[in-house]
Amino acid sequence: MNLGRAGVWLGSMANLPAAELRNAVAEIEAMGFGTIWIGEAISREPFAASALILSSTSRVTVATGIANIWVRDATAMMNGARTLAEAWPNRFILGIGVSHVPLVNARGHRYERPLTAMRAYLDAMEKAPYRATMPDPPSPVLLAALGVKMLRLARERTAGAHPYFVPVEHTLEARGILGDDRLLAPEHAVIFARNRDGARTTGDRYMKTYLNLENYRRNLERLGWPRDDLQPPGTDRIFDAVVAWGEDDAIVRTVRRHHDAGADHVAVQVLTPTPERAPLDDLRRLAPFLV
Secondary structure, X not given: OOOXXXXXXXXXXXXXXXXXXXXXXXXXXXXOOOEEEEOOOOOOOHHHHHHHHHHHOOOOEEEEOOEEOOOOOHHHHHHHHHHHHHHOOOOEEEEEEOOOHHHHHOOOOOOOOHHHHXXXXXXXXXOXXXXXXOOOOOOOEEEOOOOHHHHHHHHHHOOEEOOOOOOHHHHHHHHHHHOOOOEEOOEEEEEOOOOHHHHHHHHHHHHHHHHOOHHHHHHHHXXXXXXXXXXXXXXXXXXXXXXXXXXXXXXXXXXXXXXXXXXXXXEEEEOOOOOOOOOHHHHHHHHHHHO
């Protein structure tokens, strides 16, 4: 499956009213982006949202980034993917992950031993019964992999990895672990602000959200980032490593560094001061350089 060199991670755009979301994803497809990514937290259910996007477009790939393994059993996960892959052949990718302790516990589930849980979950997905028409081909599966062991599991058991909130050095490491025959599709945030104050005013909410989650913070520490840099909302140094901002060419160069480090695809998430609106004008500025 060809995801294209760049895609759009919807972020807050996924919360638009359905009619506005339909129009937005159709425009994103027309710009030439290869893939649209939809997440899962306390927003739209990702399979329902994927169906909404797929039915509103004709060519673009849709990927979950990610569907949470704790909130649905493996049969529900696998059969949701099978349903979409059969209805829209070669257009759906199932990204799955362990999410984070506070997000899982808040929904009444129990987060424990993520690597062991993911192995068992993949086993159960492979055995999931299904009476409807099987998709041909099946949906590829990606893991939300940050650490070395989860990246190795992605290499051994899935089509590749979708790391989130990672600097370029993680992409370089991930490519070395995954090898050449697995897909690597990191997310990277973008802000169209020409000065640091403007960038941080918009981006600090994003930074606080993810630096307050242990999995992301621990991954950055593992990569050598000092704890002092990671106190929410983070220093300018870590901000610059995970958020592209500045002149248009500077933003494009930052995104392309992931490609240079081994990424097959980069999921661009445009952050704006008005998250209730689709940043279509910003995406149009990026499209000629990235797609």
